[in-house]
Amino acid sequence: MKFEDLLNRTASWLKGSGPNSDIVISSRIRLARNLEKFPFPHWAKKPDSEQVLALAAAAFEKTPELKDGIFLRLDDFDNVDKQFLVERHLMSNEHAIRSNQKALFINPDENVAIMVNEEDHLRIQVMESGFDLDMTWRIMDSIDNRLSEVLTYAFKREWGYLTACPTNTGTGMRGSIMLHLPALVMTRQINRVLEAIAKLSFTTRGLYGEGTQASGNFFQISNQVSLGSKEEEILGNIKGVIKQIIEQEEKARESLMAEHREMLEDRIWRSYGTLKNAHIISSNETVELLSMLRLGSDLNIVANVERSLINELFILTQPSHLQKLENKKLSANERDVKRAQIIRERIGG
Amino acid sequence: MLCNICNKNQATVHLTEIVDDKMSELHLCDDCARKKSMQMEQQFGLSDLLAGLVDYGKQLSTVDKEAAAVAHCSACGLTYEDFRKIGRLGCGECYTAFAKYLGPLLKRIHGANVHVGKSPKGFSEAVAPKTPKAKATAMATDVNELKASLQRAIEREDFEEAATLRDAIKEAEKKKKGK
Numbered sequence: 001m002k003f004e005d006l007l008n009r010t011a012s013w014l015k016g017s018g019p020n021s022d023i024v025i026s027s028r029i030r031l032a033r034n035l036e037k038f039p040f041p042h043w044a045k046k047p048d049s050e051q052v053l054a055l056a057a058a059a060f061e062k063t064p065e066l067k068d069g070i071f072l073r074l075d076d077f078d079n080v081d082k083q084f085l086v087e088r089h090l091m092s093n094e095h096a097i098r099s100n101q102k103a104l105f106i107n108p109d110e111n112v113a114i115m116v117n118e119e120d121h122l123r124i125q126v127m128e129s130g131f132d133l134d135m136t137w138r139i140m141d142s143i144d145n146r147l148s149e150v151l152t153y154a155f156k157r158e159w160g161y162l163t164a165c166p167t168n169t170g171t172g173m174r175g176s177i178m179l180h181l182p183a184l185v186m187t188r189q190i191n192r193v194l195e196a197i198a199k200l201s202f203t204t205r206g207l208y209g210e211g212t213q214a215s216g217n218f219f220q221i222s223n224q225v226s227l228g229s230k231e232e233e234i235l236g237n238i239k240g241v242i243k244q245i246i247e248q249e250e251k252a253r254e255s256l257m258a259e260h261r262e263m264l265e266d267r268i269w270r271s272y273g274t275l276k277n278a279h280i281i282s283s284n285e286t287v288e289l290l291s292m293l294r295l296g297s298d299l300n301i302v303a304n305v306e307r308s309l310i311n312e313l314f315i316l317t318q319p320s321h322l323q324k325l326e327n328k329k330l331s332a333n334e335r336d337v338k339r340a341q342i343i344r345e346r347i348g349g
Numbered sequence: 350m351l352c353n354i355c356n357k358n359q360a361t362v363h364l365t366e367i368v369d370d371k372m373s374e375l376h377l378c379d380d381c382a383r384k385k386s387m388q389m390e391q392q393f394g395l396s397d398l399l400a401g402l403v404d405y406g407k408q409l410s411t412v413d414k415e416a417a418a419v420a421h422c423s424a425c426g427l428t429y430e431d432f433r434k435i436g437r438l439g440c441g442e443c444y445t446a447f448a449k450y451l452g453p454l455l456k457r458i459h460g461a462n463v464h465v466g467k468s469p470k471g472f473s474e475a476v477a478p479k480t481p482k483a484k485a486t487a488m489a490t491d492v493n494e495l496k497a498s499l500q501r502a503i504e505r506e507d508f509e510e511a512a513t514l515r516d517a518i519k520e521a522e523k524k525k526k527g528k
Contacts, residue, residue, distance in 0.1 A: 039425045
């Protein structure tokens, strides 16, 4: 696999399958790991960072779970290429801003991505379609075990995995679920739900991850605490909370269908109509309309548009993807035209 | 309404900014808002919040405060003062160098400060070697390590933590006898 191939591929977590995939877009787990005897990336000098990169690359190569992946040194990547990787949820914005002595490993399915020399030496991410933290953890656990046979992690029995920021110490684990909750938003129950979540020490973020506001109908919910509980317990807590949110969203969808069916169908068909026919469309409007179309597809109101295609469009319609597809720099206005064209081509018909 | 920064696109994001007690309103397009939020994140990141937490509620005696001011990690050279400023530790060894201050901080962040999750493959093998005799020695070190943590917890008067460690030691000693 080469970097150039990514544009024509679709990550496996976007396929729109797996448990509860009408409401849950993806399940994601990340682990923070550091190598013993090396300063953390922000405090390390160039030769140390280079050595960490070399050790990581060699370890990935020896790991069967990471077969056929690509190891990208980001130092010479231009901004469009780096943002392209951020848009695909493969790395953080932070990793794109300062890229000296930084790398990103991606496996062919794009369900595994490892940032090297971000805040910690390794940030391992596993992402799966639908609500399936158990499978996501199984994959993560085996990769982590293999790597720990080759690399010596910074670890203390008392405090667990040692990380640059003490908010990640212990398991170094963050589990996140990306949810699509249009009915809770429409019925104005969402704030009540989010408030309850905050009280349970979970955080809510937006569609585009770390540092973004929850926008439109998409919410990413993750655990805050990483020390003092077993990995399975932390994930169990997340599962418990998410199950309840799913139930609430299902109930809200049912009541919308029972009491406001015409209004709902009207909004969904109008969204579909705009997406099929627009020639200029902003990214905000796109997210809003695709969200309605996805709801239409989930409720079997719009039957002929695949969920996986809608998921894919969320990624393809972002600025760097549009510019990679057109193979040149585009102004904001040019992007709005290109975006509309891409959408018409894919769901026109 | 056009975006206040680029003056080209429609403003879709509306911000109220307070700088030095002066309130100003900003109307931004999608692109400029993204850039702006990235800037703001860099200016006021998690490290600031954390640096606040490091100071917050720290009831160290004057002697301890002086000790903290000069404490540094011999492996990477980071001082405790550096950590307070940037909110990031310098290396794994910092956790040992600043153990006295980090214990209570971890407790404030996570509500607990004893790791009970998984350990690296190499690590568990190192403390659980194959021969029975070596196994017994390894376990003894393990208990000793726990006892050292217990001592530290008592010194800093963290009794909740001490109780957890006491139970862990009991558990470890029971296991040792059992095997």
